[in-house]
Amino acid sequence: MPAASLEIENLSAGYGPTRVLEDITITVPAGRRLAVLGRNGMGKTTLLASLAGQTRRYGGRIAIDGADISTAASAGRARAGLGYVPQERCVFPSLTVEENLFVGLKARPKDAIEEAYAMFPRLKERRSNLGNQLSGGEQQMLTTARTILGRPSVLLLDEPLEGLAPVICEELMIAFAALATSGDMTILLVEQRIQSALDFAEDVIILERGRIAWSGTPDALSKDQQTVDRLLGVGGLH
Ligand SMILES: Nc1ncnc2c1ncn2[C@@H]1O[C@H](COP(=O)(O)OP(=O)(O)OP(=O)(O)O)[C@@H](O)[C@H]1O
Numbered sequence: 138m139p140a141a142s143l144e145i146e147n148l149s150a151g152y153g154p155t156r157v158l159e160d161i162t163i164t165v166p167a168g169r170r171l172a173v174l175g176r177n178g179m180g181k182t183t184l185l186a187s188l189a190g191q192t193r194r195y196g197g198r199i200a201i202d203g204a205d206i207s208t209a210a211s212a213g214r215a216r217a218g219l220g221y222v223p224q225e226r227c228v229f230p231s232l233t234v235e236e237n238l239f240v241g242l243k244a245r246p247k248d249a250i251e252e253a254y255a256m257f258p259r260l261k262e263r264r265s266n267l268g269n270q271l272s273g274g275e276q277q278m279l280t281t282a283r284t285i286l287g288r289p290s291v292l293l294l295d296e297p298l299e300g301l302a303p304v305i306c307e308e309l310m311i312a313f314a315a316l317a318t319s320g321d322m323t324i325l326l327v328e329q330r331i332q333s334a335l336d337f338a339e340d341v342i343i344l345e346r347g348r349i350a351w352s353g354t355p356d357a358l359s360k361d362q363q364t365v366d367r368l369l370g371v372g373g374l375h
Pocket residue numbers: 152155157175176177178179180181182183184
């Protein structure tokens with residue numbers, strides 16, 4: 138599937154009776170890279186989970202390339218082209234790396250896993266290792282690669298760099314940049330490592346208490362120390 142646009146209109150969502158997101162409106166054009174920033178607990182994960190159909194929606198509309206997926210269940214959204222890599226790395230511990238990748242292939246031929254190995258050569262070296270023998274970085278690569286093998290047109294990445302060593306972060310960001318420049322995917326990246334997110338993205342939104350408090354380009358945000366301090370907290374760009 139080629140990259141698709143993602144339209145979110147007046148989305149309000151949360152968990153049971155708890156409203157977390159209010160009135161979120163964003164259009165991400167096909168092939169574009171959006172960073173979703175904000176301090177802890179501001180609703181970043183809830184936004185991605187809501188797009189993936191894993192929260193309660195109170196109102197609003199979500200569409201991929203104009204097709205309304207607002208009422209579709211998670212599986213239907215995946216079929217419509219949404220790929221979700223959640224914050225909790227999801228690796229089957231008693232399957233090998235290769236067997237984990239086969240799960241992501243669905244109906245595709247087995248040799249398609251070479252795409253995953255091209256993206257993350259480290260996984261090829263570890264192809265016979267069990268999931269529970271992998272480092273945090275390798276688990277992140279495997280979770281991401283499994284989602285990519287489903288050929289999503291819109292990819293949602295939730296804090297992929299969390300807890301990883303700088304050298305592994307760099308390896309992952311290079312792989313994400315290659316995906317983005319392939320033109321095959323629209324990418325939404327939630328990240329606490331603000332500088333990595335700004336280096337990657339073309340557009341940025343900052344969430345505060347479930348609402349969009351700022352939107353603009355990485356360059357504009359880099360020059361706006363007041364907004365960085367106010368919405369992203371002490372420490373700012375790092
Ligand atoms: N399953 C849940 N049930 C009820 N409330 C929840 C649930 N998950 C998250 N929340 C609440 O929703 C709000 C937003 O949380 P969310 O995880 O989306 O924030 P976040 O910006 O991703 O934070 P972090 O950077 O810490 O991951 C928080 O107040 C949180 O307590």
